Amino acid sequence: MEKNPSHHDPQQLGRLLLDMGITILHSGAPTRRVNLILYRVAKAYGYELHLALSTRHLSISLQGGQQENAFSGGRSKPSLPGVNFRVVSEISTLSLELAENQLPLDQVKERIKLIKSQPHYPRIIVLTVVSLAGSAFCYTFGGDYLEMGITFLATFFGLFLKQELTKRSVNTYLITFFSAVLAALVIGLFWKIGLPTQLDQAFATSVLFLVPGVPLVISFVDLLDGFILNGIERGVNALMHAFGIAAGLAFVLYIFQIPF
Amino acid sequence: MELLEVFYKGFWCSCAALGFGILFNAPKRSLWMILLVGFLGGSVKFGLMLPEVGGRIVFSTFVAALVIGFSGVFLGNWKKLIPMIITIPSVIPMVPGAFAYKAMLGLITLTHLPDENYGQIVNRTIYNGTMTLFVLLAITLGVTIPLVLLKLEFVGKVRVGSAWKKG
Numbered sequence: 001m002e003k004n005p006s007h008h009d010p011q012q013l014g015r016l017l018l019d020m021g022i023t024i025l026h027s028g029a030p031t032r033r034v035n036l037i038l039y040r041v042a043k044a045y046g047y048e049l050h051l052a053l054s055t056r057h058l059s060i061s062l063q064g065g066q067q068e069n070a071f072s073g074g075r076s077k078p079s080l081p082g083v084n085f086r087v088v089s090e091i092s093t094l095s096l097e098l099a100e101n102q103l104p105l106d107q108v109k110e111r112i113k114l115i116k117s118q119p120h121y122p123r124i125i126v127l128t129v130v131s132l133a134g135s136a137f138c139y140t141f142g143g144d145y146l147e148m149g150i151t152f153l154a155t156f157f158g159l160f161l162k163q164e165l166t167k168r169s170v171n172t173y174l175i176t177f178f179s180a181v182l183a184a185l186v187i188g189l190f191w192k193i194g195l196p197t198q199l200d201q202a203f204a205t206s207v208l209f210l211v212p213g214v215p216l217v218i219s220f221v222d223l224l225d226g227f228i229l230n231g232i233e234r235g236v237n238a239l240m241h242a243f244g245i246a247a248g249l250a251f252v253l254y255i256f257q258i259p260f
Numbered sequence: 261m262e263l264l265e266v267f268y269k270g271f272w273c274s275c276a277a278l279g280f281g282i283l284f285n286a287p288k289r290s291l292w293m294i295l296l297v298g299f300l301g302g303s304v305k306f307g308l309m310l311p312e313v314g315g316r317i318v319f320s321t322f323v324a325a326l327v328i329g330f331s332g333v334f335l336g337n338w339k340k341l342i343p344m345i346i347t348i349p350s351v352i353p354m355v356p357g358a359f360a361y362k363a364m365l366g367l368i369t370l371t372h373l374p375d376e377n378y379g380q381i382v383n384r385t386i387y388n389g390t391m392t393l394f395v396l397l398a399i400t401l402g403v404t405i406p407l408v409l410l411k412l413e414f415v416g417k418v419r420v421g422s423a424w425k426k427g
Contacts, residue, residue, distance in 0.1 A: 028284070030344070032408075033342070033344075083283075083284045083285070084284070084285045085281075085284045085285055085286040085287065085290075085342075085344075085345045086285045086286065086287045087285075088342060088344075088345070089286075089287050089290070089341060089342055089345055090287070092342055093340065096340070120285050121282050121285060125282065126282055126283060129278060129279045129282045129283075130279045130280070130282065130283050131279075132275055132279055133275060133276040133277075133278070133279025133280060133283075133353075134276075134279070136272040136273065136275040136276040136279070136353070137272075137276050137353060137357065139269070139272045140269050140272050140273055140276070140302070140306075140353060141357065141358050201358070203361065204357050204358045204360075204361035204362075205357055205358075207357075208355060208357045209279075209283070211352065211355050211357070213280070213348060213349075213351070213352045213355065214284065214348055216396065216400065217344075217347075217348050217351070217399075217400050217403055217404070218344075219400075220400035220401070220404050221344075221404050221407065221408055224404055224408045224409065225408055242360075246360075246364045249361070249364065250364065250368050253365070253368065254368075
């Protein structure tokens, strides 16, 4: 550690690292990624980092040049991780930049604030494109154009409900369940009207927008990296979402008495 | 023309990948990569599943996921993006939705009173459930092998393995 550690305030650096860490942890970054980014930034500022993290909690301690403890602290968030790739990507870029050139900490704080306040894509675009993705699924699974249209509608309503319920901070598994119910209900109504085509593919693909793809893949990444506990936690989380989808679909099939 | 059909399916796969990219709020500059990698993955999967090639679904999905994984790492290193941002939306179109759906329906049917068809339903359900599991494994392994096991990803001056070593 050639750099003079007293040049940067360890308290402020520690708080910034906690902020960065918990933000990317909650945007769907694998454990390894969080480790890597925090370690990189701490090293750039001349400190050694030790951290412990689960999927909702992060504690770090910073050691200065003479192995003395310069900062320890923790941060936790009650909610389960969501997905926001833009935040992960930009914090990763920021950390690479900091490794090259140590900006003043106040400036870093502003940058993180800016990254966190960035908006999502407009809601109507998200709804339209994800519904289009739903009908694209339907095609690759062997559906015809009529089924694709119905799947588009089902996904649209399902995702709309999901967004509304997320705003009201309902339990995430219940959100998945109710969205699956609504999406399948739309298909069920079309089935009730009596369309000439089989709606098998439409039923199977209408709920695919709820598939917890990110936790599933990240769970395996964590497991292969040796973060067994975090991997299992994410995997079970994904499994519970899958159960939510299955329950919602089964519920609709049951009330409509659809024979398959 | 079967090859045309393969590319057509690849096109729809890339549409689905784009949808998930936007749902996950992927950065704007990564969207074209998601489209491209999604198309590549879909074409490889359905290409291998052509009767002339005769790939089974688990194998085809695994190869397609590997292609997605490697091209994602390549593009990510080139444009300084996290490969995960490109690869995860691209593999989602391969999620075995139809198998999972049939396995689930089978499970529901198993709650009925057993009759002469019961054994057949059990067999079907186990088949569909196993396929779901293995296709999911193929997807996740295909994406994570280039990242985690081969460590091809660019991570700046710090190497991944050194992140826990002192100093």
